[in-house]
Amino acid sequence: MTFIIVLLIAIVLLIIFAISIYNSLVGLRNQVKNAWSQIDVQLKRRHDLIPNLIETVKGYMNHERATLENITNARSKAVSAQGVSEKAKAEAQLTEAMGKFNLVVENYPDLKANQNFLALQEELTSTENKISFSRQNYNDQVLFFNNKIQMFPSNIVANSFNFKQEVFFEVEDKAERAVPKVSFS
Amino acid sequence: MWELIKSNQRKSIFLFLGMAITLVLLGYFIGSTFSPDGGGLFGVSIAIIIWTVLSIISLTAGSSLILSISKAQEVTPAVHQQLFNIVEEMKIASNLPAMPKVYIINTEAMNAFATGKNPSNSAVAVTAGLLSKLNRDELQGVIAHEISHILNRDTRFITYAAVMLGSIVIISQIFLRGMFYSGSGRRYGSKSKGGGQAQIIFLVIAILFAILAPIMARLLYFALSRKREYLADASAARLTRYPEGLASALEKISECTDELPSANKVTAAMYIANPLKKKGMKLSDLTSTHPPISERIKILRGMMHGVNYSDYQKAFSTIKRSSSQIIPASGLSDNSAIPLRESSEQLKEQQSAIDEKRKMGNIMMAVNNYSLLTCICGLKIKIPPAFGTNKPEIICPKCGNINKLELAGRI
Numbered sequence: 001m002t003f004i005i006v007l008l009i010a011i012v013l014l015i016i017f018a019i020s021i022y023n024s025l026v027g028l029r030n031q032v033k034n035a036w037s038q039i040d041v042q043l044k045r046r047h048d049l050i051p052n053l054i055e056t057v058k059g060y061m062n063h064e065r066a067t068l069e070n071i072t073n074a075r076s077k078a079v080s081a082q083g084v085s086e087k088a089k090a091e092a093q094l095t096e097a098m099g100k101f102n103l104v105v106e107n108y109p110d111l112k113a114n115q116n117f118l119a120l121q122e123e124l125t126s127t128e129n130k131i132s133f134s135r136q137n138y139n140d141q142v143l144f145f146n147n148k149i150q151m152f153p154s155n156i157v158a159n160s161f162n163f164k165q166e167v168f169f170e171v172e173d174k175a176e177r178a179v180p181k182v183s184f185s
Numbered sequence: 186m187w188e189l190i191k192s193n194q195r196k197s198i199f200l201f202l203g204m205a206i207t208l209v210l211l212g213y214f215i216g217s218t219f220s221p222d223g224g225g226l227f228g229v230s231i232a233i234i235i236w237t238v239l240s241i242i243s244l245t246a247g248s249s250l251i252l253s254i255s256k257a258q259e260v261t262p263a264v265h266q267q268l269f270n271i272v273e274e275m276k277i278a279s280n281l282p283a284m285p286k287v288y289i290i291n292t293e294a295m296n297a298f299a300t301g302k303n304p305s306n307s308a309v310a311v312t313a314g315l316l317s318k319l320n321r322d323e324l325q326g327v328i329a330h331e332i333s334h335i336l337n338r339d340t341r342f343i344t345y346a347a348v349m350l351g352s353i354v355i356i357s358q359i360f361l362r363g364m365f366y367s368g369s370g371r372r373y374g375s376k377s378k379g380g381g382q383a384q385i386i387f388l389v390i391a392i393l394f395a396i397l398a399p400i401m402a403r404l405l406y407f408a409l410s411r412k413r414e415y416l417a418d419a420s421a422a423r424l425t426r427y428p429e430g431l432a433s434a435l436e437k438i439s440e441c442t443d444e445l446p447s448a449n450k451v452t453a454a455m456y457i458a459n460p461l462k463k464k465g466m467k468l469s470d471l472t473s474t475h476p477p478i479s480e481r482i483k484i485l486r487g488m489m490h491g492v493n494y495s496d497y498q499k500a501f502s503t504i505k506r507s508s509s510q511i512i513p514a515s516g517l518s519d520n521s522a523i524p525l526r527e528s529s530e531q532l533k534e535q536q537s538a539i540d541e542k543r544k545m546g547n548i549m550m551a552v553n554n555y556s557l558l559t560c561i562c563g564l565k566i567k568i569p570p571a572f573g574t575n576k577p578e579i580i581c582p583k584c585g586n587i588n589k590l591e592l593a594g595r596i
Contacts (some may be wrong), residue, residue, distance in 0.1 A: 031280070094373075122267050126270035133275075
């Protein structure tokens with residue numbers, strides 16, 4: 001009799017334990033999804049900032065038509081891009097165009113003294129940072145989730161309820177990783 | 186992350202329990218002086234009630250209390266957009282559920298602290314001096330350190346501990362003053378002649394304990410806060426991917442001589458660097474709320490290969506030459522290499538400075554008839570004109586490959 005009671009208590013405890021693991025797995029998976037949507041929010045912020053920037057610098061940079069057009073084109077491509085790989089490609093192009101723009105700005109002391117422009121540039125720097133930090137956070141969340149799926153005892157629950165490992169966000173395009181360099185040769 | 190927070194709490198719980206036991210003993214001894222049987226328990230319950238009431242008050246109003254003691258003012262994004270941007274960046278990187286409130290303390294001293302009962306209700310405060318003297322990367326390091334305190338639940342824990350310390354101080358002060366003013370000996374002597382012996386012993390113990398308890402509680406409190414600074418530094422390095430930012434910020438903070446007038450011994454534990462430091466004072470003693478700042482800088486700069494918790498632990502062991510575990514084991518289990526980020530501003534400057542020098546050097550060498558030879562390893566060897574007269578070949582200094590001099594061309 002006592003044996004059966006002990007067994008029942010053990011089973012109930014095990015079930016409660018499994019439920020708590022299941023819940024924490026669901027929570028982690030939602031964190032991963034949330035982190036992914038954060039990246040999109042920041043990318044959209046960058047798209048919204050660019051027309052402002054172009055409007056502010058237009059008067060100063062008559063000789064840099066090509067650079068500015070480059071940014072505008074990259075932006076419109078990025079806005080209309082569909083699908084993950086196409087989006088990543090367009091965003092990488094936009095990042096590259098912005099990098100070139102930042103280098104060109106160094107040649108315009110008037111522009112660098114403009115309060116409006118300085119505020120905008122801080123916004124842009126911050127947005128670029130937020131994009132990379134939200135990617136970093138996404139990868140962190142994926143790491144926690146994947147660790148939980150692989151580690152004992154949560155791996156048993158994960159396997160029986162078919163939790164799949166998530167994929168890390170890698171920057172495929174080399175251009176986005178490398179800081180644009182000027183060559184003097 | 187959760188495992189890290191939990192084991193961090195488990196470790197601190199011993200120090201916390203030490204303070205709790207001090208509080209209970211204090212209550213017991215004081216209670217016993219009034220009546221040897223039953224008075225002790227009564228004293229304990231009074232002490233616990235005082236602590237509970239103060240804890241409830243501090244949880245509901247603690248943050249605003251600390252902020253107002255420190256003379257911090259809440260600001261809007263319009264006041265300092267960059268500060269808000271950096272806080273938001275770190276909020277994103279740390280996956281904090283809500284944006285912390287941002288406060289500025291109007292003083293030339295350089296310091297910062299965080300407070301809040303949980304990650305959804307938190308605040309960070311920085312001094313005006315910090316804002317004016319740090320660059321963007323450094324400020325980011327400081328904010329990352331503060332957000333780490335919120336994330337690791339240090340802010341709540343330190344509030345509890347501070348309240349416990351406060352209760353102990355209050356109770357012993359009341360007791361000691363009461364003894365002094367009422368002239369205790371006369372009262373006890375006249376009331377009971379039989380049990381007087383035991384009561385006098387309790388009285389002596391109680392007075393001794395009332396004097397010693399606040400000191401003990403303070404030491405425990407400081408030990409508690411010292412431990413947590415290292416972990417917050419490690420988390421900050423991991424969040425920003427750039428330990429040099431925090432390191433050079435700490436360096437600037439340690440060089441700053443302005444004192445923070447609004448800080449006291451209890452709130453000092455909440456700041457990023459001890460606000461009460463005197464120039465030239467050794468900070469590694471028992472009464473310090475923070476680890477020595479020079480050591481923290483060295484550890485951060487020792488993180489050469491990555492910014493994960495295991496890298497911080499490695500740098501800590503090398504620099505302190507101790508094997509003590511500063512990061513809980515669960516934080517070290519994740520060994521994946523996380524590379525360092527490069528500084529946004531310095532990198533640009535450094536690169537263009539190097540390019541500039543190289544360009545000038547090349548011009549000088551071309552004028553002096555040097556020849557250029559590119560080895561298979563990619564190294565560009567610049568050869569002076571007199572070199573080839575006695576030897577037909579040159580050994581690459583990088584890979585050791587032998588290159589024929591006749592292949593060399595003009596720069």
